[in-house]
Amino acid sequence: MEKEYLIINNDYISIGTKLLMEVGVPEEHAEITMLSLLDADQKGVYTHGFFRLSTYLKQIARGNINPKPVIEIKQKGTNIRLVDGNGGLGSVVSYYAMKEAIEISRERGVGVVGVKGSNHFGTAAYYAEMAAAKGKIGIVMTNASPAIAPTGGKKVVLGNNPWSISVCSNLGYPITLDMANSIARGKIRLKALTGESIPVGWALNREGEPTTNAKEALEGIILPIGDHKGYGIALMIDLLAGVLTGAQFGIQNPGVEENGKRNNGHLFISLNIEAFMSMDEFNKRTDELIEMIRSVPKIDENKSIFLPGEIEWENKLSQKKGTTKIPERIIKQIELLCKERKVLFPILQEVN
Numbered sequence: 001m002e003k004e005y006l007i008i009n010n011d012y013i014s015i016g017t018k019l020l021m022e023v024g025v026p027e028e029h030a031e032i033t034m035l036s037l038l039d040a041d042q043k044g045v046y047t048h049g050f051f052r053l054s055t056y057l058k059q060i061a062r063g064n065i066n067p068k069p070v071i072e073i074k075q076k077g078t079n080i081r082l083v084d085g086n087g088g089l090g091s092v093v094s095y096y097a098m099k100e101a102i103e104i105s106r107e108r109g110v111g112v113v114g115v116k117g118s119n120h121f122g123t124a125a126y127y128a129e130m131a132a133a134k135g136k137i138g139i140v141m142t143n144a145s146p147a148i149a150p151t152g153g154k155k156v157v158l159g160n161n162p163w164s165i166s167v168c169s170n171l172g173y174p175i176t177l178d179m180a181n182s183i184a185r186g187k188i189r190l191k192a193l194t195g196e197s198i199p200v201g202w203a204l205n206r207e208g209e210p211t212t213n214a215k216e217a218l219e220g221i222i223l224p225i226g227d228h229k230g231y232g233i234a235l236m237i238d239l240l241a242g243v244l245t246g247a248q249f250g251i252q253n254p255g256v257e258e259n260g261k262r263n264n265g266h267l268f269i270s271l272n273i274e275a276f277m278s279m280d281e282f283n284k285r286t287d288e289l290i291e292m293i294r295s296v297p298k299i300d301e302n303k304s305i306f307l308p309g310e311i312e313w314e315n316k317l318s319q320k321k322g323t324t325k326i327p328e329r330i331i332k333q334i335e336l337l338c339k340e341r342k343v344l345f346p347i348l349q350e351v352n
Helices: 009-022 027-042 050-061 090-108 124-132 185-194 214-219 228-243 279-294 310-317 328-340
Strands: 004-008 072-076 080-084 110-118 136-142 163-167 175-179 264-272 323-327
Touching: 004 009, 004 328, 009 027, 009 050, 009 323, 009 328, 027 050, 027 090, 027 124, 027 310, 027 323, 050 185, 050 328, 080 090, 090 110, 090 124, 090 136, 090 264, 124 136, 124 163, 124 175, 124 264, 136 228, 175 310, 185 214, 185 328, 228 264, 323 328
Parallel strands: 080 110
Antiparallel strands: 004 323, 072 080, 110 264, 136 163, 136 264, 163 175
């Protein structure tokens, strides 16, 4: 079993902030980015935590990401905004865009903010849960670098185009669905780094043949979930987050590891529950539905029935106060980044 280590959250934020500031990112923007990565690692979604930082640093160094964007609202309607992220870090652009959507919904019932000129933003759940934390319902979608082919084709055209819906609850955490329309490329990338094989059904090689080789998968085609259904969802999200916002779409954005500027598009929606009913009534009705789910007879009495996002929140809430548990492979990556850029690496405690 892989070793795990505890890193103090303040050290986690501080290390990443210093690394980002070294390549020209303002401190406020660096901290926003690191908080989103920390949330992913705390939930055990290691593909979207500190693991992502090295890619962001490379993209900034190559001029693919603008470290000091001027984020502007380009169009403003009653309930709608269009934001230009000016090529900045996706987590920064998205943080400000979702804040705007929440504020609009507070006054007008629903807030919709489209974004162009952005980059990879981390987990969609992070921004959807910003709305849930304010007693709203958050809906988030993004397009991504090409990874999947249309059903029946053998050339990648669409990203896996993740989306998330987060609903506030009385559980102490929101009910959050966060999913891509294929196996996340980050999971395959981690397998490639460790030399592990992937299950049949995750991907095809360049020739359109099934493969269990993670490197072949990254060079080939990631299969959509549910065959034509996943392809269809990915297409519709690209229409909403890419075409509608004025961002690039389809094959217009470079591949994940390719050198080149991206113009990713996102869509953020915040629904004010109290525009429909009182919070008390909504929470009561939500509790009733949760109880219906919880009371279903189990196929296996030794296994739990989880709500969407519940496992991730159990991981986050179980973290030792002020610290986050990180796998050794991610710790080694953090240590290497610190060594290369002469940033002090903290003493860590191994988890027993």
